[in-house]
Amino acid sequence: MKPAPFTYQRPGNLEEALDILAQVAHEDGRILAGGQSLVPMMALRLAFPAHLVDINDIPSLQGIEVEQQSLVIRALARHAHFHQPAVSGPLGSMLAKVAQNIAHYPVRQRGTFCGSLAHADPASEWCLTAVTLDGSVMVQSRNGSRELPAGTFFQGPMTTALEPDEMITAVRLPMPDAGSRFGFYEFNRRAGDFALAMCQVMFTQEEDRMTGVRLGIGGAEEVPRRLGEVEEMLTGQRLTEKAILSASECAASVITPLEDIQTPVDYRRHLVKTSVRRALEAARDSGNGQ
Numbered sequence: 179m180k181p182a183p184f185t186y187q188r189p190g191n192l193e194e195a196l197d198i199l200a201q202v203a204h205e206d207g208r209i210l211a212g213g214q215s216l217v218p219m220m221a222l223r224l225a226f227p228a229h230l231v232d233i234n235d236i237p238s239l240q241g242i243e244v245e246q247q248s249l250v251i252r253a254l255a256r257h258a259h260f261h262q263p264a265v266s267g268p269l270g271s272m273l274a275k276v277a278q279n280i281a282h283y284p285v286r287q288r289g290t291f292c293g294s295l296a297h298a299d300p301a302s303e304w305c306l307t308a309v310t311l312d313g314s315v316m317v318q319s320r321n322g323s324r325e326l327p328a329g330t331f332f333q334g335p336m337t338t339a340l341e342p343d344e345m346i347t348a349v350r351l352p353m354p355d356a357g358s359r360f361g362f363y364e365f366n367r368r369a370g371d372f373a374l375a376m377c378q379v380m381f382t383q384e385e386d387r388m389t390g391v392r393l394g395i396g397g398a399e400e401v402p403r404r405l406g407e408v409e410e411m412l413t414g415q416r417l418t419e420k421a422i423l424s425a426s427e428c429a430a431s432v433i434t435p436l437e438d439i440q441t442p443v444d445y446r447r448h449l450v451k452t453s454v455r456r457a458l459e460a461a462r463d464s465g466n467g468q
Contacts, residue, residue: 181220188232192318195233196345200320202229203342209233211254214281214289215297239347249351253293257286257304268358268464269311269351272380275362276303282370292346295331298338298401300436301372303364305332306402308349310378310394316348325350332401355390358382361461363453364397373397374441375449377429377457381412388412393425393457398433398450407432408454417462426454 185202189195199207207229208216219225233239239253242264249265260277263270280286280294280303294304295315308315308328315326317340328349331339340346354360364376375398381391391409396402408429415421435446 179221179223181217182223182226184220184227185229186232187229188235190235192233192236192238192347195231195236196318196320196343198229198231199345200343202231205229207231207342209296209345211293212256212289213293214285215293215299233345244353245350247353249353251291251349251351253290253345253347255291257281257289257291257294259291261286265353267356268354268360268380271464272360272362272378273307275360276307276378279303279362279364279373279376292349295328295349296338296340296346298332298334298336299372300335300400300402301374301376301397302402303373303376303396306376306378306394306396308351309396309402310392310404311351311354311380312392313349313351315346316350317344318347319344323347329404335400354380355382358390359461359464361457361459361464363456363460365449365453375446375453377450377453379454379457379461381461386416387414388417389414393429393454395429395433395450395453398435398446398453400434400436405429405432417458422455422458422462425458426451429454 187198205228208227210230210232242251242255257277257280260273263274291304294302313328315331326339358380360380362378364373366373376396379393381388391412393408394404408425411428412425430447430451433450435443437443
């Protein structure tokens with residue numbers, strides 16, 4: 179199939195892009211960055227934007243940088259930016275690990291980190307990362323800018339707190355302590371398929387006990403989220419097999435699973451239990467995160 183007719187515009191700076199977006203937002207005007215989600219949806223007639231605002235010529239939206247103990251990922255930073263650690267320490271290693279699981283290599287060459295958040299697919303690895311690490315989403319319109327916590331940015335499947343005339347300009351991820359440990363695991367039926375469940379965890383250790391525990395679940399519910407009950411259970415504990423098993427069972431019991439014809443609720447809970455267990459095992463074996 180071919181997409182429905184649309185008007186294509188390619189501004190050269192951010193101010194021009196925001197002006198255009200303000201004018202076309204009422205006609206479902208959309209930002210085009212990587213296009214790895216939007217363009218296929220248009221081709222299948224699942225999305226009908228009357229206007230596309232292509233931001234690929236805007237220099238200020240390129241790249242990543244460290245600012246005030248945070249990694250700032252700008253709107254045109256591709257998934258492929260993270261094939262190798264983009265920064266030193268555990269954050270760079272974690273992002274590289276997560277990037278390996280995103281779709282397929284050609285998609286990672288074009289798709290963007292921020293575009294993944296704007297699309298808000300429950301199975302998005304980057305959405306889970308932003309939530310688990312307490313990231314924030316920097317958005318802007320012609321009327322001003324604001325910074326939203328990732329934990330409240332996602333409001334449902336393919337639904338965010340973005341206003342129609344706003345675009346994501348960057349995502350900010352806090353830099354964890356150098357000694358932080360991390361783990362990530364996702365389950366999909368085939369490599370490159372959407373994840374049916376995934377878990378991301380990061381923590382530090384004091385006297386062999388876990389502190390600052392962050393554990394998030396994605397792919398299993400309507401939005402990614404941290405599981406406070408599991409984090410509280412693990413805080414102050416040694417990462418023993420018993421602790422891992424208890425945490426994984428707790429995670430499976432507290433979620434509200436998505437359900438479809440191929441993935442019943444009990445199966446999704448089982449996948450969450452397995453994902454949490456394997457992510458924690460990976461964190462246990464990650465040493466100092468390097």
